[in-house]
Amino acid sequence: MSRVVPRCWRSGSLLALLCSGAAGAAAADVPQFVFEAYPSDVLASKQLYHQNLAAAGSAVQNVPFYLLVPQLQRWVPGQVVRVAFNGGSKDLHQRIAGVANRWITETGINLRFSFTDNAGNFRTWTTDDAVYAAEVRIAFYTDARGGNWSHVGTDSTNVNLVGGLAGQASMNLGGFDRQLPIGWEGTVLHEFGHALGFEHEHQSPAGGCDFRFEDDPGYVATTDAAGWYTVDAQGRRPGLYTYLGGYSNRWPREKVDSNLKVLPVSSAFLVGAFDKNSIMKYQFPAFFFKAEGQSPCFTPNDNRKLSAEDIAGVRKTYPPDANVAATQITERRATLTQLLNAPKASAGVRTQTEAQLKAIAAQ
Numbered sequence: 001m002s003r004v005v006p007r008c009w010r011s012g013s014l015l016a017l018l019c020s021g022a023a024g025a026a027a028a029d030v031p032q033f034v035f036e037a038y039p040s041d042v043l044a045s046k047q048l049y050h051q052n053l054a055a056a057g058s059a060v061q062n063v064p065f066y067l068l069v070p071q072l073q074r075w076v077p078g079q080v081v082r083v084a085f086n087g088g089s090k091d092l093h094q095r096i097a098g099v100a101n102r103w104i105t106e107t108g109i110n111l112r113f114s115f116t117d118n119a120g121n122f123r124t125w126t127t128d129d130a131v132y133a134a135e136v137r138i139a140f141y142t143d144a145r146g147g148n149w150s151h152v153g154t155d156s157t158n159v160n161l162v163g164g165l166a167g168q169a170s171m172n173l174g175g176f177d178r179q180l181p182i183g184w185e186g187t188v189l190h191e192f193g194h195a196l197g198f199e200h201e202h203q204s205p206a207g208g209c210d211f212r213f214e215d216d217p218g219y220v221a222t223t224d225a226a227g228w229y230t231v232d233a234q235g236r237r238p239g240l241y242t243y244l245g246g247y248s249n250r251w252p253r254e255k256v257d258s259n260l261k262v263l264p265v266s267s268a269f270l271v272g273a274f275d276k277n278s279i280m281k282y283q284f285p286a287f288f289f290k291a292e293g294q295s296p297c298f299t300p301n302d303n304r305k306l307s308a309e310d311i312a313g314v315r316k317t318y319p320p321d322a323n324v325a326a327t328q329i330t331e332r333r334a335t336l337t338q339l340l341n342a343p344k345a346s347a348g349v350r351t352q353t354e355a356q357l358k359a360i361a362a363q
């Protein structure tokens, strides 16, 4: 999924406040945050595919749906996940690779990223590709496909999804080829966390966050000169439905829900209790939460490194121990076989399931 980042700040809240101040923010306690999300065509294809998967998944024994999807999104332990770039300099590729590889070097997991070909050159991909140059295809778009976002795990090679084809970006690091934003390392770690199969920690079914979705009682709609919703004359605050629904995010309620509410399926189930220090949690301003600065979800600074729970979670997903990995692969093969033979499996679900069984057989 996407990392929620104000455009003028991208990764750190302090600068966001400076940025909103520069843009003429009215109320200091309601700063101006511009949020990003999946491009709408990517999101629509995901929602449709998950519907098809839910229909087929009911036939799978012993694996509840909330665990089925993360299982399908994992790479196979031992797999080499290739990464290619569309644009950007060699220096940029080197920096991104260096940070992304922390997921490997700091955890000891049984998985590798491959950024270079046999000649030692960084892998590249183009929109004309009919054959996958890599499983993870990075672009630096700043148009409607812009912002920072990534498909989750093997979704990047799921032909049913926009962003899953050989000639499509599966990850975007908006504008990184022009200028690296402040806190860019945290963004790279976060997006590669998605590429490894992880969803957002702040949407974890194990915890979730006490987001303040509704307006303060009696709130009178008040906007500043630019159009941002802000506190009213009595100091009552707009809730997130109002705030994010207005200028300049313009999110309908369902988009607020899909980006902030607890996910019905989540890799967080594989990890455990809610972890506010996870690299997979965004940094939100205190006014987003009911308990404001006292919220269990509130962190004063952006998470920019892997937390202890991130490391434990990825080691559980890609076990360094060969015997544990072998058991996991056996269970997964059985799950995939049930899915392939499910009476309600759509052609798309079967295609993706077959591709994953092939990836297992290749290990």
Ligand SMILES: [Zn+2]
Pocket: 001, 002, 003, 004, 190, 194, 200
């Ligand atoms: Zn994200």
